[in-house]
Amino acid sequence: MSEIAMRAYAPYIPLVGGRPHPMDDDYAEKVRSQRCFVAEDGEPVGLLVLVPSDDHLLLENVAVHPARHGQGIGRALLDHAEAFTRELGLPAVRLYTNAAMTQNLEMYERRGYRVDRHETVDGFNRVFLSKELV
Numbered sequence: 102m103s104e105i106a107m108r109a110y111a112p113y114i115p116l117v118g119g120r121p122h123p124m125d126d127d128y129a130e131k132v133r134s135q136r137c138f139v140a141e142d143g144e145p146v147g148l149l150v151l152v153p154s155d156d157h158l159l160l161e162n163v164a165v166h167p168a169r170h171g172q173g174i175g176r177a178l179l180d181h182a183e184a185f186t187r188e189l190g191l192p193a194v195r196l197y198t199n200a201a202m203t204q205n206l207e208m209y210e211r212r213g214y215r216v217d218r219h220e221t222v223d224g225f226n227r228v229f230l231s232k233e234l235v
Contacts, residue, residue, distance in 0.1 A: 102128030102137060102148050109164035116201045117225060123162045126150070138181060140165075140174050149178040151185060157231070158186040160196040179212060186234055193233050200226040 106128065110121040131137035131150050140147035146169045150162040160182050165174045186194050198205045200219065206228060210216075214230040221227070 102132065102139065102145060105145055105148050105166050106162070106164050108167050112167070113199065113202060117199045119224065121199065121225075122223070123150075123164065126162070136161075138178070140178055142169075147174040147178055149182055151182055153189055153191065156191065157193040157195045158182065158189065158191050160194055175208075183232070183234060192235065193231050195229065195231045197227045197229045200228050206230075 103126075106123050106126065110124045113121050128137060128148070132139070136150055136152060138149040138151065139145050140149075145166075147165040148162065149160070152159040152161050160179075163175060163178050163182070165178070182194055194214075195217075196209070196214070198209070200206075206216075209230050212232070214232045217229045217231050219226065219228055
């Protein structure tokens with residue numbers, strides 16, 4: 102999983118001015134804690150990290166190996182996150198991304214996520230989004 106995150110986020114290093122936090126996460130621990138879902142096609146090609154709370158599901162990370170972009174893997178992972186949110190009986194999915202990752206922001210907004218706020222966290226300009234799943 103770490104390799105997927107490293108490859109997926111490496112192009113953003115110059116754009117955001119540092120290593121995005123998902124590059125340094127312990128994915129083995131996330132898999133053990135059942136917070137990480139893996140998309141496979143003979144080998145891991147994408148990952149999804151979900152953190153349930155009382156009133157929403159935090160989509161902590163979604164990443165697809167760059168060689169597999171444009172094949173619907175990210176869309177399928179987001180569909181899974183939303184379905185899992187409903188299974189848990191939670192009303193919303195929340196996430197954040199770096200403001201400089203404009204393609205990600207556009208994709209989330211196309212999927213019905215709305216911007217809730219902008220905030221600087223650990224020197225990164227983050228955009229917080231949510232999607233109500235009534």
